[in-house]
Amino acid sequence: MGQRHLAIDIGASSGRHIVGEVIDGRMVLEEVYRFENGLIEKDGHLCWDMDKLFKNVVEGLRVAGERGLVPDTIGIDTWAVDYVLLDADDHRIGDAVGYRDSRTQGVRDLLEKQHILSFDEQYMRCGIQYQQFNTCYQLYAQKAEHPEQLASARTFLMVPDYLNFLLCGVKANEYTNASTTALVNAKTMDWDNGLIDRLGLPREIFQPISMPGTVLGTFTPEIAERVGYSAQIVLPATHDTGSAWLAVPARDEKAVYLSSGTWSLLGCELRSAITTPASAQANFTNEGGYEGRFRYLKNIMGLWMIQNVRRELGKETGALPSWGELVKAAEAARTEGFAATVDVDQPAFLAPQSMVSEIRQACREAGKSVPETAGEVALVVYDSLASDYARCVQELKELTGTDYTSINIVGGGSNNAYLNQATADATGLPVFAGPTEGTALGNLMVQFIAEGAYPDLESARRALKDSFEITEYQPR
Incomplete structure (x- = not known):
């Protein structure tokens, strides 16, 4: 056993x-x-x-x-x-x-x-x-x-x-x-x-x-x-993103990795670091990975924004909305024709007193429609993230010289069907979402390999596809 x-x-x-x-x-x-x-x-x-x-x-x-x-x-x-x-x-x-x-x-x-x-x-x-x-x-x-x-x-x-x-x-x-x-x-x-x-x-x-x-x-x-x-x-990859990266069941070497949680970490896996002036200007990072790999990625504000919005709405109404309710409200706002995006990496979103107020102010300053309802605020967050993902994928392509074929999303954000579809639409790439427990899985995978349950990382990654459900989203 x-x-x-x-x-x-x-x-x-x-x-x-x-x-x-x-x-x-x-x-x-x-x-x-x-x-x-x-x-x-x-x-x-x-x-x-x-x-x-x-x-x-x-x-x-x-x-x-x-x-x-x-x-x-x-x-x-x-x-x-x-x-x-x-x-x-x-x-x-x-x-x-x-x-x-x-x-x-x-x-x-x-x-x-x-x-x-x-x-x-x-x-x-x-x-x-x-x-x-x-x-x-x-x-x-x-x-x-x-x-x-x-x-x-x-x-x-x-x-x-x-x-x-x-x-x-x-x-x-x-x-x-x-x-x-x-x-x-x-x-x-x-x-x-x-x-x-x-x-x-x-x-x-x-x-x-x-x-x-x-x-x-x-x-x-x-x-x-x-x-x-x-x-x-x-010791696993003790940086949670490093662990999440391991649990990406990439289909080939031209896959974009996206760890979607409080932070969104978007990039790819490399065998050597890219430390050129162009890479520095684009603000991509070369974080250490398993077996001396590099996680070449960009940190994006991520679901931190919607997490704060949800808490604020809960305080206002006395009932914390579910994630499903926020997604449904965002979809309704989109159907009604509301549209606005902001730069999610503005310092104002890092630790605001009120995330909702900062989102509205950012829309106002950018000359965009200002969200009023909970659904409109949620829509701004989701569409802004998808837009930023698309921009980062293009930067990644230019910096690495690689034509990417897919985006693989792991972590809690992989459950958000609206954001996954919006990401596929914005990037023009198919999205493969899951597994949800990416970080814990990557942590465990290092322990499995140390035990000898799998001979190497490639074998463990192949086993992911047989162990967990992966949902595909095609661009529309």
């Missing part, structure tokens, strides 16, 4: 524990625990509650055992760029400030104005697109605000690295997440000491980089006692 594995998949708004097994060559999943996550305001910053987050990680492990689903291995994936610092006694220093915090505003301009580091040079070395919340800017902002914290730091761990450390006591920086810091050299796939020195950061806090598939360790005795068993920790 094969082994049982557990993916702990944590996003910005929720997390879940999903058990996975390979039975007769097919992947079988079962969710055992789910919890909420989110930023809290503390001392003027938006922060992650790391103690609560770890408590939920442990509770989910305990529940899995209680249900008789004891895993042989576990893997953790989370969002990217955020981190914690530890002192000489391995205690956290300060708070785990989140990427939606405003502390990094203006850092890039400051670095260039003071001739410390230009983005062009940084991109040429690490290939990571500019985002104001990149880890390198967060560290520089923290050094400016709290120099004493960097001075006392002995360890830098990204969020999944820190959770792994609490479970097994081993410190390591996993490659796919480390690459998003914009401090890892795209050629050597290791820390770029030159960049670290230029930013005045302490080199000794960065841990050895470990690749996905590495067996990190086993639960500490304390954790084993709390959950009722011990298990090995296998």
Whole structure:
């Protein structure tokens, strides 16, 4: 009998524990625990509650055992760029400030104005697109605000690295997440000491980089006692997009990948990074992937916009609308002739007080029809995303010289039939939607391969098509 594995998949708004097994060559999943996550305001910053987050990680492990689903291995994936610092006694220093915090505003301009580091040079070395919340800017902002914290730091761990450390006591920086810091050299796939020195950061806090598939360790005795068993920790692609990328059942090498969730990550898989000036200008990123691959992609605001719209509507009406109701309302607005799109990557949409108000203001400033009803607002979001996807696919074609044949959508957004069809229509390419649990699946696939259930990634990807439903949308 094969082994049982557990993916702990944590996003910005929720997390879940999903058990996975390979039975007769097919992947079988079962969710055992789910919890909420989110930023809290503390001392003027938006922060992650790391103690609560770890408590939920442990509770989910305990529940899995209680249900008789004891895993042989576990893997953790989370969002990217955020981190914690530890002192000489391995205690956290300060708070785990989140990427939606405003502390990094203006850092890039400051670095260039003071001739410390230009983005062009940084991109040429690490290939990571500019985002104001990149880890390198967060560290520089923290050094400016709290120099004493960097001075006392002995360890830098990204969020999944820190959770792994609490479970097994081993410190390591996993490659796919480390690459998003914009401090890892795209050629050597290791820390770029030159960049670290230029930013005045302490080199000794960065841990050895470990690749996905590495067996990190086993639960500490304390954790084993709390959950009722011990298990090995296998590093998946700890960056959730890196895991989601693995679960794309691409039909050929000319497939566009789209991980659709809070963020939309659109791009392709490459064996070497593209760090040309044209790539930098287009703001595409070269994030590290499984087996040294590169996820060449662009970050797009994604379903974050409609998630906020939904919350606002729930507060206004006292009843949270379902996703299906929002889609139906958007379709009705389209039938009635409403049409408007906005640039979804405007900074105003990153952490607004009111997403609905910002969408209306963006339409107003662009001279577009201003959405009034919930359906019209939802339609603006969906059509704007589809329009942006089409633009990014064209940029991708120009940068890679590849004529793409399809778009493969994984993640929660793959359930949105309206957005999937709109994407096919806007890009002129067939869309293959599914599997939904892309990130957790990619996490588990690394564990399956480590076990020997599949000999390699290609075999695991072929098994996806036999294990999960894939829905096709043809352009109209």
